Amino acid sequence: MSLRGAAAVVGAAETPPRRTTPGMTTLDMIASTAALAVADAGMEPAEIDGLLVGPQVGETPQHVPATVAEYLGLAPTYADLVDLGGATGAGMVWRAAAAIAAGMCDTALCVLGNVRTDVVPRSSNRNPIREFDVPYGGSGANQAYAMVATRHCAEFGTTPEQLALVPVFERDNARLNPDAVFHGKPITVDDVLASPLVVSPLRLLEVVMPCGGGAAVVVTSPARARRAPHRPVWLRGAGEKVTHRALSQAPELTTSPLAAAIGDAYAMASAGPDDLDLLSLYDCYSIMLAVTLEDAGLCKKGEVGPWLADQDFSHTGNLPCNPHGGQLACGQADLAGGMAHVVEAVRQLRGTAGERQVRDPGLALVTGNGATMSEEVALVLEAAA
Amino acid sequence: MTIAKPGPTPVPLTEPFWAAARRGELLLQRCRSCGHHQHYPRMLCTRCWCRELDWVPSAGKGRVWTFTVVHRPGHPAWSDDVPYALAIVELDEGPRLLTNVVGLDPADVTVGLPVVARFTEHGDSTIVQFGPEYS
Numbered sequence: 426m427s428l429r430g431a432a433a434v435v436g437a438a439e440t441p442p443r444r445t446t447p448g449m450t451t452l453d454m455i456a457s458t459a460a461l462a463v464a465d466a467g468m469e470p471a472e473i474d475g476l477l478v479g480p481q482v483g484e485t486p487q488h489v490p491a492t493v494a495e496y497l498g499l500a501p502t503y504a505d506l507v508d509l510g511g512a513t514g515a516g517m518v519w520r521a522a523a524a525i526a527a528g529m530c531d532t533a534l535c536v537l538g539n540v541r542t543d544v545v546p547r548s549s550n551r552n553p554i555r556e557f558d559v560p561y562g563g564s565g566a567n568q569a570y571a572m573v574a575t576r577h578c579a580e581f582g583t584t585p586e587q588l589a590l591v592p593v594f595e596r597d598n599a600r601l602n603p604d605a606v607f608h609g610k611p612i613t614v615d616d617v618l619a620s621p622l623v624v625s626p627l628r629l630l631e632v633v634m635p636c637g638g639g640a641a642v643v644v645t646s647p648a649r650a651r652r653a654p655h656r657p658v659w660l661r662g663a664g665e666k667v668t669h670r671a672l673s674q675a676p677e678l679t680t681s682p683l684a685a686a687i688g689d690a691y692a693m694a695s696a697g698p699d700d701l702d703l704l705s706l707y708d709c710y711s712i713m714l715a716v717t718l719e720d721a722g723l724c725k726k727g728e729v730g731p732w733l734a735d736q737d738f739s740h741t742g743n744l745p746c747n748p749h750g751g752q753l754a755c756g757q758a759d760l761a762g763g764m765a766h767v768v769e770a771v772r773q774l775r776g777t778a779g780e781r782q783v784r785d786p787g788l789a790l791v792t793g794n795g796a797t798m799s800e801e802v803a804l805v806l807e808a809a810a
Numbered sequence: 811m812t813i814a815k816p817g818p819t820p821v822p823l824t825e826p827f828w829a830a831a832r833r834g835e836l837l838l839q840r841c842r843s844c845g846h847h848q849h850y851p852r853m854l855c856t857r858c859w860c861r862e863l864d865w866v867p868s869a870g871k872g873r874v875w876t877f878t879v880v881h882r883p884g885h886p887a888w889s890d891d892v893p894y895a896l897a898i899v900e901l902d903e904g905p906r907l908l909t910n911v912v913g914l915d916p917a918d919v920t921v922g923l924p925v926v927a928r929f930t931e932h933g934d935s936t937i938v939q940f941g942p943e944y945s
């Protein structure tokens with residue numbers, strides 16, 4: 426059995442990322458974003474019989490699906506928690522399709538949201554990272570991605586100037602996305618290289634900005650999808666791979682587990698890199714997007730540095746990538762940041778992306794990446810014929 | 811007010827590792843069944859799931875697999891330590907561990923640099939850092 430064509434995304438919505446979200450709880454954010462997505466699907470809440478949510482550290486540490494279902498007045502026949510960091514959103518889409526194909530629900534709401542204040546509490550982990558990494562000053566994600574970048578530069582001669590092209594093109598794309606935190610704030614390679622060094626070789630403008638916000642999609646059965654107001658966006662392929670949590674335990678540094686996940690998604694979709702009209706690739710750091718471009722087979726392993734300068738990633742370019750500006754230009758609303766890549770692909774494939782619409786895209790690759798290049802999901806999504 | 815640096819949080823299974831560090835010894839787990847060396851310590855061998863694991867001393871030698879020089883630490887207790895070198899060292903026995911490279915200018919750390927273990931007091935514990943091979 427394959428999930429190819431098993432379900433379609435018929436609704437998508439975002440509460441755009443903002444630096445702070447005064448006065449809101451996480452449940453408020455989830456509920457308001459969910460309502461936008463269900464309305465976008467042209468559905469009544471009573472039609473939602475599947476619910477996929479993400480973990481919420483602190484506010485609702487356990488019983489998250491039941492808490493969200495109760496808050497929304499839903500009584501799902503399939504309720505689940507997906508915990509794959511930045512890959513959670515993409516991971517929800519194939520799980521929803523699998524549940525629909527298995528007959529456990531007909532229409533699933535996949536929703537992620539977070540709130541943010543200026544005071545961010547420290548996590549209370551009691552795990553191997555807390556025991557073996559934190560005592561060395563190795564807290565947080567920045568240092569891990571910096572070490573991926575160091576290795577890529579050492580192995581392949583990739584330069585900071587080359588990696589700086591990533592935030593530059595994403596800010597450029599965000600000129601056409603008024604919802605982006607950095608809308609109307611283009612930058613140059615020199616700006617990136619002049620921004621403060623955070624963790625060598627990564628500088629401030631190569632690091633995603635944490636925000637609060639929400640993103641949701643509605644996934645439904647083929648029969649119901651054909652009655653939806655928007656053109657359905659079909660799931661054509663999916664792949665997933667989880668290999669480690671701490672970077673010291675990663676099997677390798679310059680190839681992500683995404684390479685395997687993308688390979689599986691291509692195989693299910695009977696497609697390859699040359700068939701893609703749109704890329705919506707997870708980009709928490711410049712280096713993550715660069716490694717993903719290699720792992721998707723768009724350029725050879727190790728050659729992304731010189732290759733980047735020859736690409737036009739704008740919505741009218743040879744290889745449209747993150748037309749919304751990605752998370753580096755939009756801000757990262759925690760787990761919803763990954764779902765935003767699904768939302769953008771859906772908008773593009775059904776032709777509702779407005780000013781930044783790519784011309785008639787047929788196939789899109791969406792990636793999600795969690796933890797320290799650890800938990801990875803790839804989706805191939807297809808526009809309705 | 812200075813914030814205390816969080817130290818190791820041993821559990822019964824990992825306590826021998828930290829006790830050895832206090833004596834200036836770097837211990838690894840070696841699988842009795844397949845010979846696999848691993849770090850951090852676990853209940854079973856990650857290669858064959860055998861639960862018979864012996865503690866064996868590492869020679870404490872390896873190379874920098876990758877590193878970063880931290881200018882903005884992820885934890886405020888390290889604010890006065892910047893810039894400092896955070897690295898993943900690959901031991902000659904195979905396992906990799908997150909650590910610091912000390913004893914040289916962080917700007918001089920490179921991928922592939924040969925390093926040896928150094929044992930550093932850290933509050934009530936001892937942590938395993940690495941320094942250049944000849945220093």
Ligand SMILES: [Zn+2]
Nearest residue numbers: 841844855858
């Ligand atoms: Zn073994």
